[in-house]
Amino acid sequence: MNRISGQWSVASGQSPMLWISGYCALPIALIVIALVFLSGCSNIQRDPPVQVWDDMKWEPKFKPQMENDLFADHRDSRVPPEGTVARDQPYEDTVYNTGMEGEYYVGKSPVPMTLEEIKKGQAKFGTYCTPCHDREGTGQGIVPLHVPSWQPSNLTEDRVVQFADGEIFNVITNGRRTMPAYKYQLSVEDRWAIISYLRVLQRAAHGSMADVPEDQKAGLSKMN
Ligand code: HEC
Known part of the structure:
Protein backbone atom coordinates (compact mmCIF):
# COMPACT_ATOMS: atom_id res chain seq x y z
CA MET A 1 0.00 0.00 0.00
CA ASN A 2 1.33 3.40 -0.92
CA ARG A 3 0.21 6.70 0.37
CA ILE A 4 -0.38 8.98 -2.61
CA SER A 5 -1.60 12.56 -2.18
CA GLY A 6 -3.39 11.96 1.11
CA GLN A 7 -5.22 8.80 0.09
CA TRP A 8 -4.72 5.12 0.58
CA SER A 9 -4.57 3.52 -2.81
CA VAL A 10 -4.61 -0.04 -4.07
CA ALA A 11 -1.18 -1.48 -4.23
CA SER A 12 -0.52 -3.78 -7.05
CA GLY A 13 -0.98 -7.44 -6.31
CA GLN A 14 -3.70 -7.09 -3.57
CA SER A 15 -7.18 -8.58 -3.88
CA PRO A 16 -9.51 -5.97 -5.49
CA MET A 17 -12.53 -7.42 -3.56
CA LEU A 18 -11.53 -5.65 -0.35
CA TRP A 19 -11.19 -2.27 -1.99
CA ILE A 20 -13.75 0.15 -3.25
CA SER A 21 -12.41 3.06 -5.27
CA GLY A 22 -9.28 3.04 -3.30
CA TYR A 23 -10.80 2.58 0.23
CA CYS A 24 -10.70 -0.54 2.33
CA ALA A 25 -14.22 -2.09 2.20
CA LEU A 26 -13.88 -4.23 5.31
CA PRO A 27 -14.13 -1.46 7.95
CA ILE A 28 -17.01 0.15 6.03
CA ALA A 29 -18.89 -3.15 5.96
CA LEU A 30 -18.30 -3.62 9.69
CA ILE A 31 -19.63 -0.15 10.44
CA VAL A 32 -22.77 -0.81 8.35
CA ILE A 33 -23.39 -4.13 10.15
CA ALA A 34 -22.83 -2.48 13.53
CA LEU A 35 -25.31 0.27 12.68
CA VAL A 36 -27.96 -2.26 11.69
CA PHE A 37 -27.46 -4.03 15.02
CA LEU A 38 -27.44 -0.84 17.02
CA SER A 39 -30.63 0.37 15.43
CA GLY A 40 -32.31 -2.58 17.07
CA CYS A 41 -32.94 -4.53 13.89
CA SER A 42 -36.53 -4.13 14.95
CA ASN A 43 -38.11 -5.04 11.68
CA ILE A 44 -35.72 -7.69 10.58
CA GLN A 45 -35.27 -9.44 13.90
CA ARG A 46 -36.84 -12.70 14.88
CA ASP A 47 -39.58 -12.99 17.45
CA PRO A 48 -38.50 -14.01 20.02
CA PRO A 49 -35.37 -11.97 19.35
CA VAL A 50 -31.99 -13.56 18.96
CA GLN A 51 -30.41 -13.44 22.40
CA VAL A 52 -26.69 -12.88 22.07
CA TRP A 53 -26.04 -12.19 25.74
CA ASP A 54 -28.41 -13.41 28.40
CA ASP A 55 -27.88 -10.40 30.63
CA MET A 56 -30.25 -10.79 33.60
CA LYS A 57 -33.23 -12.00 31.65
CA TRP A 58 -32.95 -15.68 32.37
CA GLU A 59 -31.19 -15.70 35.73
CA PRO A 60 -32.87 -17.75 38.45
CA LYS A 61 -35.10 -15.50 40.57
CA PHE A 62 -38.06 -15.55 42.96
CA LYS A 63 -41.38 -14.28 41.70
CA PRO A 64 -44.32 -13.39 43.95
CA GLN A 65 -46.92 -16.15 44.38
CA MET A 66 -44.81 -18.71 42.46
CA GLU A 67 -43.83 -22.17 43.52
CA ASN A 68 -40.31 -22.56 44.84
CA ASP A 69 -38.59 -25.86 45.63
CA LEU A 70 -35.99 -24.16 47.77
CA PHE A 71 -38.37 -24.01 50.73
CA ALA A 72 -40.08 -26.93 52.47
CA ASP A 73 -43.53 -25.35 52.01
CA HIS A 74 -42.80 -24.56 48.32
CA ARG A 75 -43.95 -20.98 48.77
CA ASP A 76 -41.99 -18.29 47.02
CA SER A 77 -43.54 -15.44 49.04
CA ARG A 78 -42.28 -15.95 52.57
CA VAL A 79 -44.52 -15.51 55.57
CA PRO A 80 -43.12 -13.28 58.37
CA PRO A 81 -42.26 -15.28 61.51
CA GLU A 82 -45.10 -15.51 64.01
CA GLY A 83 -45.41 -12.48 66.27
CA THR A 84 -43.70 -10.12 63.81
CA VAL A 85 -44.77 -6.48 64.25
CA ALA A 86 -44.14 -3.46 62.06
CA ARG A 87 -41.36 -1.38 63.62
CA ASP A 88 -42.96 2.02 63.29
CA GLN A 89 -46.61 1.10 63.54
CA PRO A 90 -47.23 -1.00 66.62
CA TYR A 91 -50.80 -2.21 66.50
CA GLU A 92 -52.80 -3.98 69.16
CA ASP A 93 -56.38 -5.12 69.09
CA THR A 94 -57.37 -2.68 71.81
CA VAL A 95 -60.68 -0.85 72.20
CA TYR A 96 -58.85 2.33 71.21
CA ASN A 97 -57.64 0.86 67.90
CA THR A 98 -60.72 -1.10 66.90
CA GLY A 99 -63.72 0.54 68.59
CA MET A 100 -64.71 -2.99 69.59
CA GLU A 101 -65.09 -4.57 72.99
CA GLY A 102 -64.99 -8.27 72.28
CA GLU A 103 -67.52 -8.69 69.50
CA TYR A 104 -69.55 -5.59 70.38
CA TYR A 105 -69.09 -1.95 69.45
CA VAL A 106 -67.79 -0.07 72.46
CA GLY A 107 -70.53 2.15 73.87
CA LYS A 108 -68.42 5.11 74.88
CA SER A 109 -65.23 6.46 73.35
CA PRO A 110 -62.10 5.52 75.33
CA VAL A 111 -60.89 9.11 74.87
CA PRO A 112 -62.15 11.67 77.43
CA MET A 113 -64.29 14.37 75.85
CA THR A 114 -62.34 17.53 76.61
CA LEU A 115 -62.72 20.94 74.97
CA GLU A 116 -59.36 20.44 73.29
CA GLU A 117 -60.51 17.10 71.89
CA ILE A 118 -63.74 18.60 70.59
CA LYS A 119 -61.88 21.45 68.88
CA LYS A 120 -59.54 19.00 67.20
CA GLY A 121 -62.55 17.00 66.06
CA GLN A 122 -64.21 20.13 64.73
CA ALA A 123 -61.20 20.89 62.54
CA LYS A 124 -61.00 17.34 61.22
CA PHE A 125 -64.76 17.12 60.70
CA GLY A 126 -64.58 20.36 58.73
CA THR A 127 -61.97 18.89 56.43
CA TYR A 128 -63.08 15.30 56.01
CA CYS A 129 -66.80 15.12 56.66
CA THR A 130 -68.43 18.43 55.69
CA PRO A 131 -67.96 17.95 51.92
CA CYS A 132 -70.70 15.33 52.14
CA HIS A 133 -72.37 15.67 55.53
CA ASP A 134 -72.21 19.51 55.68
CA ARG A 135 -71.09 21.60 58.67
CA GLU A 136 -74.03 20.59 60.81
CA GLY A 137 -73.90 16.94 59.85
CA THR A 138 -77.31 16.86 58.19
CA GLY A 139 -76.03 15.35 54.94
CA GLN A 140 -76.44 18.32 52.60
CA GLY A 141 -72.82 19.00 51.73
CA ILE A 142 -71.42 20.15 48.41
CA VAL A 143 -70.90 16.59 47.10
CA PRO A 144 -74.57 15.49 47.25
CA LEU A 145 -75.46 18.89 45.82
CA HIS A 146 -73.56 17.94 42.67
CA VAL A 147 -74.29 14.21 42.82
CA PRO A 148 -77.87 14.04 44.10
CA SER A 149 -77.95 10.24 43.76
CA TRP A 150 -75.20 9.96 46.39
CA ILE A 172 -65.27 6.11 59.65
CA THR A 173 -62.62 3.37 59.62
CA ASN A 174 -64.14 0.93 57.14
CA GLY A 175 -66.89 2.88 55.44
CA ARG A 176 -70.43 1.57 55.10
CA ARG A 177 -72.43 0.98 51.93
CA THR A 178 -71.75 4.14 49.84
CA MET A 179 -69.83 5.93 52.62
CA PRO A 180 -66.09 5.62 51.87
CA ALA A 181 -63.52 4.36 54.41
CA TYR A 182 -61.36 7.05 55.99
CA LYS A 183 -58.78 4.90 57.77
CA TYR A 184 -55.96 6.05 55.50
CA GLN A 185 -56.75 9.75 55.77
CA LEU A 186 -57.56 9.86 59.47
CA SER A 187 -55.43 8.51 62.31
CA VAL A 188 -57.13 6.61 65.12
CA GLU A 189 -56.65 9.70 67.29
CA ASP A 190 -58.41 11.93 64.74
CA ARG A 191 -61.30 9.48 64.39
CA TRP A 192 -62.07 9.59 68.11
CA ALA A 193 -61.79 13.39 68.09
CA ILE A 194 -64.31 13.55 65.24
CA ILE A 195 -66.69 11.36 67.23
CA SER A 196 -66.47 13.80 70.18
CA TYR A 197 -67.37 16.67 67.89
CA LEU A 198 -70.12 14.71 66.17
CA ARG A 199 -71.72 14.13 69.57
CA VAL A 200 -71.64 17.90 70.10
CA LEU A 201 -73.37 18.47 66.74
CA GLN A 202 -76.02 15.92 67.60
CA ARG A 203 -76.61 17.44 71.03
CA ALA A 204 -76.95 20.87 69.46
CA ALA A 205 -79.39 19.61 66.82
CA HIS A 206 -81.62 18.18 69.52
CA GLY A 207 -81.43 21.17 71.85
CA SER A 208 -84.66 22.55 73.25
CA MET A 209 -85.72 25.52 75.36
CA ALA A 210 -85.17 23.33 78.41
CA ASP A 211 -81.42 23.43 77.68
CA VAL A 212 -81.27 27.22 77.84
CA PRO A 213 -80.35 28.64 81.28
CA GLU A 214 -83.28 30.38 82.99
CA ASP A 215 -81.69 33.85 82.96
CA GLN A 216 -81.25 33.71 79.16
CA LYS A 217 -84.65 32.37 78.20
CA ALA A 218 -86.33 35.76 78.23
CA GLY A 219 -83.80 37.25 75.80
CA LEU A 220 -84.23 34.29 73.45
CA SER A 221 -87.99 34.50 73.15
CA LYS A 222 -87.73 38.23 72.47
CA MET A 223 -85.35 37.53 69.60
CA ASN A 224 -87.82 35.10 68.11
C1 HEC B 1 -67.63 11.40 50.04
C2 HEC B 1 -68.78 11.65 50.83
C3 HEC B 1 -68.69 11.35 52.30
C4 HEC B 1 -67.77 11.80 53.19
C5 HEC B 1 -66.59 12.72 52.93
C6 HEC B 1 -68.16 11.29 54.47
N1 HEC B 1 -69.28 10.55 54.36
FE1 HEC B 1 -70.28 9.64 55.86
N2 HEC B 1 -71.64 8.96 54.55
C7 HEC B 1 -71.64 9.20 53.20
C8 HEC B 1 -72.77 8.54 52.59
C9 HEC B 1 -73.13 8.59 51.13
C10 HEC B 1 -73.44 7.88 53.63
C11 HEC B 1 -74.68 7.02 53.50
C12 HEC B 1 -74.22 5.60 53.29
C13 HEC B 1 -75.34 4.74 52.83
O1 HEC B 1 -76.33 4.62 53.58
O2 HEC B 1 -75.22 4.20 51.73
C14 HEC B 1 -72.71 8.15 54.85
C15 HEC B 1 -73.06 7.67 56.09
C16 HEC B 1 -72.38 7.98 57.26
C17 HEC B 1 -72.77 7.49 58.57
C18 HEC B 1 -74.00 6.69 58.92
C19 HEC B 1 -73.97 5.30 58.43
C20 HEC B 1 -75.38 4.77 58.47
O3 HEC B 1 -75.53 3.62 58.88
O4 HEC B 1 -76.31 5.48 58.06
C21 HEC B 1 -71.87 8.00 59.47
C22 HEC B 1 -71.85 7.79 60.98
C23 HEC B 1 -70.94 8.79 58.70
N3 HEC B 1 -71.27 8.75 57.36
C24 HEC B 1 -69.89 9.49 59.27
C25 HEC B 1 -68.99 10.21 58.54
C26 HEC B 1 -67.89 10.91 59.14
C27 HEC B 1 -67.62 11.02 60.62
C28 HEC B 1 -67.19 11.48 58.12
C29 HEC B 1 -65.91 12.27 58.22
C30 HEC B 1 -64.79 11.53 58.68
C31 HEC B 1 -67.86 11.14 56.88
N4 HEC B 1 -68.96 10.37 57.17
C32 HEC B 1 -67.45 11.54 55.63
C33 HEC B 1 -70.74 9.96 52.50
C34 HEC B 1 -69.64 10.55 53.04
Missing part, protein backbone atom coordinates in the same frame (compact mmCIF):
# COMPACT_ATOMS: atom_id res chain seq x y z
CA GLN A 151 -77.09 10.82 49.55
CA PRO A 152 -75.15 10.90 52.83
CA SER A 153 -76.91 10.06 56.09
CA ASN A 154 -78.17 12.81 58.33
CA LEU A 155 -75.76 12.33 61.25
CA THR A 156 -78.03 14.18 63.63
CA GLU A 157 -81.07 11.95 63.14
CA ASP A 158 -82.11 9.70 66.04
CA ARG A 159 -80.95 6.54 64.32
CA VAL A 160 -77.35 7.79 64.20
CA VAL A 161 -77.57 9.49 67.61
CA GLN A 162 -78.26 6.04 69.01
CA PHE A 163 -75.17 4.50 67.40
CA ALA A 164 -72.53 3.38 69.90
CA ASP A 165 -69.30 5.41 69.66
CA GLY A 166 -67.61 2.23 68.46
CA GLU A 167 -70.07 1.91 65.59
CA ILE A 168 -69.31 5.43 64.34
CA PHE A 169 -65.62 4.63 64.71
CA ASN A 170 -66.20 1.60 62.50
CA VAL A 171 -68.11 3.55 59.86
Whole structure:
Protein backbone atom coordinates (compact mmCIF):
# COMPACT_ATOMS: atom_id res chain seq x y z
CA MET A 1 0.00 0.00 0.00
CA ASN A 2 1.33 3.40 -0.92
CA ARG A 3 0.21 6.70 0.37
CA ILE A 4 -0.38 8.98 -2.61
CA SER A 5 -1.60 12.56 -2.18
CA GLY A 6 -3.39 11.96 1.11
CA GLN A 7 -5.22 8.80 0.09
CA TRP A 8 -4.72 5.12 0.58
CA SER A 9 -4.57 3.52 -2.81
CA VAL A 10 -4.61 -0.04 -4.07
CA ALA A 11 -1.18 -1.48 -4.23
CA SER A 12 -0.52 -3.78 -7.05
CA GLY A 13 -0.98 -7.44 -6.31
CA GLN A 14 -3.70 -7.09 -3.57
CA SER A 15 -7.18 -8.58 -3.88
CA PRO A 16 -9.51 -5.97 -5.49
CA MET A 17 -12.53 -7.42 -3.56
CA LEU A 18 -11.53 -5.65 -0.35
CA TRP A 19 -11.19 -2.27 -1.99
CA ILE A 20 -13.75 0.15 -3.25
CA SER A 21 -12.41 3.06 -5.27
CA GLY A 22 -9.28 3.04 -3.30
CA TYR A 23 -10.80 2.58 0.23
CA CYS A 24 -10.70 -0.54 2.33
CA ALA A 25 -14.22 -2.09 2.20
CA LEU A 26 -13.88 -4.23 5.31
CA PRO A 27 -14.13 -1.46 7.95
CA ILE A 28 -17.01 0.15 6.03
CA ALA A 29 -18.89 -3.15 5.96
CA LEU A 30 -18.30 -3.62 9.69
CA ILE A 31 -19.63 -0.15 10.44
CA VAL A 32 -22.77 -0.81 8.35
CA ILE A 33 -23.39 -4.13 10.15
CA ALA A 34 -22.83 -2.48 13.53
CA LEU A 35 -25.31 0.27 12.68
CA VAL A 36 -27.96 -2.26 11.69
CA PHE A 37 -27.46 -4.03 15.02
CA LEU A 38 -27.44 -0.84 17.02
CA SER A 39 -30.63 0.37 15.43
CA GLY A 40 -32.31 -2.58 17.07
CA CYS A 41 -32.94 -4.53 13.89
CA SER A 42 -36.53 -4.13 14.95
CA ASN A 43 -38.11 -5.04 11.68
CA ILE A 44 -35.72 -7.69 10.58
CA GLN A 45 -35.27 -9.44 13.90
CA ARG A 46 -36.84 -12.70 14.88
CA ASP A 47 -39.58 -12.99 17.45
CA PRO A 48 -38.50 -14.01 20.02
CA PRO A 49 -35.37 -11.97 19.35
CA VAL A 50 -31.99 -13.56 18.96
CA GLN A 51 -30.41 -13.44 22.40
CA VAL A 52 -26.69 -12.88 22.07
CA TRP A 53 -26.04 -12.19 25.74
CA ASP A 54 -28.41 -13.41 28.40
CA ASP A 55 -27.88 -10.40 30.63
CA MET A 56 -30.25 -10.79 33.60
CA LYS A 57 -33.23 -12.00 31.65
CA TRP A 58 -32.95 -15.68 32.37
CA GLU A 59 -31.19 -15.70 35.73
CA PRO A 60 -32.87 -17.75 38.45
CA LYS A 61 -35.10 -15.50 40.57
CA PHE A 62 -38.06 -15.55 42.96
CA LYS A 63 -41.38 -14.28 41.70
CA PRO A 64 -44.32 -13.39 43.95
CA GLN A 65 -46.92 -16.15 44.38
CA MET A 66 -44.81 -18.71 42.46
CA GLU A 67 -43.83 -22.17 43.52
CA ASN A 68 -40.31 -22.56 44.84
CA ASP A 69 -38.59 -25.86 45.63
CA LEU A 70 -35.99 -24.16 47.77
CA PHE A 71 -38.37 -24.01 50.73
CA ALA A 72 -40.08 -26.93 52.47
CA ASP A 73 -43.53 -25.35 52.01
CA HIS A 74 -42.80 -24.56 48.32
CA ARG A 75 -43.95 -20.98 48.77
CA ASP A 76 -41.99 -18.29 47.02
CA SER A 77 -43.54 -15.44 49.04
CA ARG A 78 -42.28 -15.95 52.57
CA VAL A 79 -44.52 -15.51 55.57
CA PRO A 80 -43.12 -13.28 58.37
CA PRO A 81 -42.26 -15.28 61.51
CA GLU A 82 -45.10 -15.51 64.01
CA GLY A 83 -45.41 -12.48 66.27
CA THR A 84 -43.70 -10.12 63.81
CA VAL A 85 -44.77 -6.48 64.25
CA ALA A 86 -44.14 -3.46 62.06
CA ARG A 87 -41.36 -1.38 63.62
CA ASP A 88 -42.96 2.02 63.29
CA GLN A 89 -46.61 1.10 63.54
CA PRO A 90 -47.23 -1.00 66.62
CA TYR A 91 -50.80 -2.21 66.50
CA GLU A 92 -52.80 -3.98 69.16
CA ASP A 93 -56.38 -5.12 69.09
CA THR A 94 -57.37 -2.68 71.81
CA VAL A 95 -60.68 -0.85 72.20
CA TYR A 96 -58.85 2.33 71.21
CA ASN A 97 -57.64 0.86 67.90
CA THR A 98 -60.72 -1.10 66.90
CA GLY A 99 -63.72 0.54 68.59
CA MET A 100 -64.71 -2.99 69.59
CA GLU A 101 -65.09 -4.57 72.99
CA GLY A 102 -64.99 -8.27 72.28
CA GLU A 103 -67.52 -8.69 69.50
CA TYR A 104 -69.55 -5.59 70.38
CA TYR A 105 -69.09 -1.95 69.45
CA VAL A 106 -67.79 -0.07 72.46
CA GLY A 107 -70.53 2.15 73.87
CA LYS A 108 -68.42 5.11 74.88
CA SER A 109 -65.23 6.46 73.35
CA PRO A 110 -62.10 5.52 75.33
CA VAL A 111 -60.89 9.11 74.87
CA PRO A 112 -62.15 11.67 77.43
CA MET A 113 -64.29 14.37 75.85
CA THR A 114 -62.34 17.53 76.61
CA LEU A 115 -62.72 20.94 74.97
CA GLU A 116 -59.36 20.44 73.29
CA GLU A 117 -60.51 17.10 71.89
CA ILE A 118 -63.74 18.60 70.59
CA LYS A 119 -61.88 21.45 68.88
CA LYS A 120 -59.54 19.00 67.20
CA GLY A 121 -62.55 17.00 66.06
CA GLN A 122 -64.21 20.13 64.73
CA ALA A 123 -61.20 20.89 62.54
CA LYS A 124 -61.00 17.34 61.22
CA PHE A 125 -64.76 17.12 60.70
CA GLY A 126 -64.58 20.36 58.73
CA THR A 127 -61.97 18.89 56.43
CA TYR A 128 -63.08 15.30 56.01
CA CYS A 129 -66.80 15.12 56.66
CA THR A 130 -68.43 18.43 55.69
CA PRO A 131 -67.96 17.95 51.92
CA CYS A 132 -70.70 15.33 52.14
CA HIS A 133 -72.37 15.67 55.53
CA ASP A 134 -72.21 19.51 55.68
CA ARG A 135 -71.09 21.60 58.67
CA GLU A 136 -74.03 20.59 60.81
CA GLY A 137 -73.90 16.94 59.85
CA THR A 138 -77.31 16.86 58.19
CA GLY A 139 -76.03 15.35 54.94
CA GLN A 140 -76.44 18.32 52.60
CA GLY A 141 -72.82 19.00 51.73
CA ILE A 142 -71.42 20.15 48.41
CA VAL A 143 -70.90 16.59 47.10
CA PRO A 144 -74.57 15.49 47.25
CA LEU A 145 -75.46 18.89 45.82
CA HIS A 146 -73.56 17.94 42.67
CA VAL A 147 -74.29 14.21 42.82
CA PRO A 148 -77.87 14.04 44.10
CA SER A 149 -77.95 10.24 43.76
CA TRP A 150 -75.20 9.96 46.39
CA GLN A 151 -77.09 10.82 49.55
CA PRO A 152 -75.15 10.90 52.83
CA SER A 153 -76.91 10.06 56.09
CA ASN A 154 -78.17 12.81 58.33
CA LEU A 155 -75.76 12.33 61.25
CA THR A 156 -78.03 14.18 63.63
CA GLU A 157 -81.07 11.95 63.14
CA ASP A 158 -82.11 9.70 66.04
CA ARG A 159 -80.95 6.54 64.32
CA VAL A 160 -77.35 7.79 64.20
CA VAL A 161 -77.57 9.49 67.61
CA GLN A 162 -78.26 6.04 69.01
CA PHE A 163 -75.17 4.50 67.40
CA ALA A 164 -72.53 3.38 69.90
CA ASP A 165 -69.30 5.41 69.66
CA GLY A 166 -67.61 2.23 68.46
CA GLU A 167 -70.07 1.91 65.59
CA ILE A 168 -69.31 5.43 64.34
CA PHE A 169 -65.62 4.63 64.71
CA ASN A 170 -66.20 1.60 62.50
CA VAL A 171 -68.11 3.55 59.86
CA ILE A 172 -65.27 6.11 59.65
CA THR A 173 -62.62 3.37 59.62
CA ASN A 174 -64.14 0.93 57.14
CA GLY A 175 -66.89 2.88 55.44
CA ARG A 176 -70.43 1.57 55.10
CA ARG A 177 -72.43 0.98 51.93
CA THR A 178 -71.75 4.14 49.84
CA MET A 179 -69.83 5.93 52.62
CA PRO A 180 -66.09 5.62 51.87
CA ALA A 181 -63.52 4.36 54.41
CA TYR A 182 -61.36 7.05 55.99
CA LYS A 183 -58.78 4.90 57.77
CA TYR A 184 -55.96 6.05 55.50
CA GLN A 185 -56.75 9.75 55.77
CA LEU A 186 -57.56 9.86 59.47
CA SER A 187 -55.43 8.51 62.31
CA VAL A 188 -57.13 6.61 65.12
CA GLU A 189 -56.65 9.70 67.29
CA ASP A 190 -58.41 11.93 64.74
CA ARG A 191 -61.30 9.48 64.39
CA TRP A 192 -62.07 9.59 68.11
CA ALA A 193 -61.79 13.39 68.09
CA ILE A 194 -64.31 13.55 65.24
CA ILE A 195 -66.69 11.36 67.23
CA SER A 196 -66.47 13.80 70.18
CA TYR A 197 -67.37 16.67 67.89
CA LEU A 198 -70.12 14.71 66.17
CA ARG A 199 -71.72 14.13 69.57
CA VAL A 200 -71.64 17.90 70.10
CA LEU A 201 -73.37 18.47 66.74
CA GLN A 202 -76.02 15.92 67.60
CA ARG A 203 -76.61 17.44 71.03
CA ALA A 204 -76.95 20.87 69.46
CA ALA A 205 -79.39 19.61 66.82
CA HIS A 206 -81.62 18.18 69.52
CA GLY A 207 -81.43 21.17 71.85
CA SER A 208 -84.66 22.55 73.25
CA MET A 209 -85.72 25.52 75.36
CA ALA A 210 -85.17 23.33 78.41
CA ASP A 211 -81.42 23.43 77.68
CA VAL A 212 -81.27 27.22 77.84
CA PRO A 213 -80.35 28.64 81.28
CA GLU A 214 -83.28 30.38 82.99
CA ASP A 215 -81.69 33.85 82.96
CA GLN A 216 -81.25 33.71 79.16
CA LYS A 217 -84.65 32.37 78.20
CA ALA A 218 -86.33 35.76 78.23
CA GLY A 219 -83.80 37.25 75.80
CA LEU A 220 -84.23 34.29 73.45
CA SER A 221 -87.99 34.50 73.15
CA LYS A 222 -87.73 38.23 72.47
CA MET A 223 -85.35 37.53 69.60
CA ASN A 224 -87.82 35.10 68.11
C1 HEC B 1 -67.63 11.40 50.04
C2 HEC B 1 -68.78 11.65 50.83
C3 HEC B 1 -68.69 11.35 52.30
C4 HEC B 1 -67.77 11.80 53.19
C5 HEC B 1 -66.59 12.72 52.93
C6 HEC B 1 -68.16 11.29 54.47
N1 HEC B 1 -69.28 10.55 54.36
FE1 HEC B 1 -70.28 9.64 55.86
N2 HEC B 1 -71.64 8.96 54.55
C7 HEC B 1 -71.64 9.20 53.20
C8 HEC B 1 -72.77 8.54 52.59
C9 HEC B 1 -73.13 8.59 51.13
C10 HEC B 1 -73.44 7.88 53.63
C11 HEC B 1 -74.68 7.02 53.50
C12 HEC B 1 -74.22 5.60 53.29
C13 HEC B 1 -75.34 4.74 52.83
O1 HEC B 1 -76.33 4.62 53.58
O2 HEC B 1 -75.22 4.20 51.73
C14 HEC B 1 -72.71 8.15 54.85
C15 HEC B 1 -73.06 7.67 56.09
C16 HEC B 1 -72.38 7.98 57.26
C17 HEC B 1 -72.77 7.49 58.57
C18 HEC B 1 -74.00 6.69 58.92
C19 HEC B 1 -73.97 5.30 58.43
C20 HEC B 1 -75.38 4.77 58.47
O3 HEC B 1 -75.53 3.62 58.88
O4 HEC B 1 -76.31 5.48 58.06
C21 HEC B 1 -71.87 8.00 59.47
C22 HEC B 1 -71.85 7.79 60.98
C23 HEC B 1 -70.94 8.79 58.70
N3 HEC B 1 -71.27 8.75 57.36
C24 HEC B 1 -69.89 9.49 59.27
C25 HEC B 1 -68.99 10.21 58.54
C26 HEC B 1 -67.89 10.91 59.14
C27 HEC B 1 -67.62 11.02 60.62
C28 HEC B 1 -67.19 11.48 58.12
C29 HEC B 1 -65.91 12.27 58.22
C30 HEC B 1 -64.79 11.53 58.68
C31 HEC B 1 -67.86 11.14 56.88
N4 HEC B 1 -68.96 10.37 57.17
C32 HEC B 1 -67.45 11.54 55.63
C33 HEC B 1 -70.74 9.96 52.50
C34 HEC B 1 -69.64 10.55 53.04
